[in-house]
Amino acid sequence: MARGALNILRMQQQDSLVEYGFRRVIITITAVLCALLEIVDTTIVNVALNNIKGNMGATLTEVSWVVTAYAIGNVIIVPMTSWLSQQFGRRNYFAASIVIFTICSFLCGNAHTMPELIIFRFLQGVGGGALLVTSQTLITEAYPPEKRGMAQAIYGMGVIVGPTLGPPLGGYIVDNFDWPYIFYINVPLGVISTLFTLEFVKSPKYGEKTAIKDVDWFGILWLAVFVGSLQFVLERGQDEDWFSSDLIVCFSIASFFGFFFFLWRELTFRNPIVNLRVLGNGNLRVGTILSFILGFGLYGSTFIIPLYTQATLGWTAQESGLLMLPASLVTAFMMPIVGQLLQRGLKHQYMVAFGMLTFFIYSFWGYNIITPDTGAENFFWMLVVRGLGLAFLFIPITMLSLSTLKGKQIGEGAAFTGMMRQLGGSFGVALISTFIARTTQRHHSDLVSHVTVDNLATQQRVSGAQANFMAHGMAPNIALKSAYQGIEYAVMKQATVMSYMETFLYLGVMFLICIPFVLMVKSTKAAKLDASAMH
Structure with a gap:
């Protein structure tokens, strides 16, 4: 009897995805490293576009596809990560994604023509899309339930700091080496991450895999048409003068019909590639909206400050990137503190509301100090406030979104929040760039x-x-x-x-308006998520 109980206990320990000691440290390092690789690559290439343009003999429109192709590959794959993990096993899928990302990074650096570079960047984005979302799962499930707020804090450091590291790192590499090295730097890190994944990462036991004949191929097709076309419109809209361009009109129509048929397919097919019914959960619905707003503010503010300092004040990309670094370090410092507050039971909505109020203060501060000659010293405390606000937004929003989900729903919900955060960033950059262009003409x-x-x-x-x-x-x-x-x-x-100035003001007002709605969200304490079924 005692022996049988002991065997059951051993089997449960073997099946558990929670890690301790050295193994947990390695998995944490691997997850954060992969998240950083993916996020840094979204911004590191921006400072090298002029060098690529000159080296390849490309036009500005052609070279901008280097950014667009990566973003499209990212946003297409993110919603499918939960299903793909179930099909191939999380460890195998994660390792394969790292390999794809690493090989395509090398091929990007070795590309000799623009079509080659654009294709490899798209494939790099497909591999990278899984890294960001699945890394969140790995780092969460490696910690016991009572410490998962801290796990999200560790993961959040990579997500928040990543966009800031790209420009100064890219500027340093381009100034001291050559543009292909912004891609080659991924190769050794990708190899190390792959080896760690194969050695230390476990896969949860899923149910039966979907047979080939039952795969939702049309769902995959309509998803790719919908989010791929939408991402293209957001990335290229301002450059093409929006709906005065036949190309933007065509892709907008494709995105609309892609969304319609994707919605119809996923709600009627027996084995949907994306389970839309999970959005029936109220907290997840609120969380996806908040994730969109977070992405809008995070990537929008990361976009506007370097744009202002470079275009108006004449700073270099490296100087602009370094300006953002102290604020990112504040976020990284605050993340564990926020994780501790969550573990002690502080309600998610209070923390999110505080984060949004802090972000409003940052935006209003920016509105007041922006001049044609603002000095670097004027930005410091303003950006510190931004870093504080983001620390109180990222983890609570993630935990709030998933707090009332169970089992496989957690992974499906996490995929939605990841996609919406990324789309929010794309909408933010597109709308802010358009707003600046139009209001500059008016003024x-x-x-x-x-x-x-x-x-x-x-x-x-x-x-x-x-x-x-x-x-x-x-x-x-x-x-x-x-x-x-x-x-x-x-x-x-x-x-x-x-x-x-107006951009800063309206960005802050948007966050301020959201505060009452956040406080009306269903009251929950820091939930002990069962991450074993996450994508």
Whole structure:
């Protein structure tokens, strides 16, 4: 009797995915490393686009596909991670994804033409899509239920710090080596991660695999059409002038019909590739919306500050990236503290509301300090507040989303939150870039209407600038033309700054408006998630 109980206990321990000691440390390092690899690669390539453009002899439109292709590959694969893990086993699927990501990283660095680079970047995105979401699962299930808030904190450090590391790291590599090395750097890290995964990662026991004839092939097709087309529209919309472009119109229509048929297929097919019924859970529905808003704020603010400092203040990409680093370190420092608060039972919605209030303070602060000549010292405390706010948003939103799910639903829910966070980032970057472009034009028109030739202040400014240019040896007519160009530059710069100010303000207001709705969410304490069934 005692022997039978002992055998059952041993079997339960063997089946458990919770790890201790050295094995847990290795799995944690592997998960965070893979999450960082995937996220850093979304931003590290941005600073190398000019070098790639010159080396390949490509146009700006062609080279922008290097970013777009990766994002499309990412967003297509994320919703399918739960099903793919069940089909192939989590360890095998995760290891295969790392291998695909690593091989394609090498091929990207070794590409000789733009079509080659774009195809390999897409495949790299397909491999990378699994890394981010499955890493969250691995690091969560390696910890016992009472410590899973801390596990999310460790994972969150990688997710929040990753986008910030890309630009300065990419700038350093491009300045000191060459652009292919931004891809080659993934190879040794990918090899190490693969070996650790095969040696230390366990796979949960799933039910029967889906037979080939029962695979939801049409679901996969419509999902790819829907999210792939949507991602293309978001990535390329501003460059193509949105719906004035036939290409954007076609992809928008494709995305709409892809969504319609995907929805119909998943709700009627017996073995759906994505279980939409899990969205019947109220907390998950709220969590997916909050994940979208988090992605909007995280990637939007990561996009706008480097854009402002480089385009308006004339900083390099490396300088802009380093500006964001202290704030990311604040987030990393606060993550374990937030994890401890969750473990002690502080309600998720209170923490999310505090995070959104803090993010509003950061945005309003930015609205007040942005000028054509803002110094680096003015950004420090503002960005520290941003880092604090993100720490109180990421983990509670994730835990809130999954807090009332059980078994396989947890993995399916986590896939939704991951996809929505990424789509939120894409929407954020697309809308912010469009908003800045449109409001800059509006402010420029308003300012120019006050800068007329019969205006005394304008005449004095022109005369002073012309005299200055003539003192440096310019002919009177050339000096006059340069004076007018200087005024046009100053007007455009001021119009751009005003558009950034409005962007900060509206971004903050969006988070402020969400606070009452967050506080109305179903009350839950930090849940002890059963992550054994996550994707």
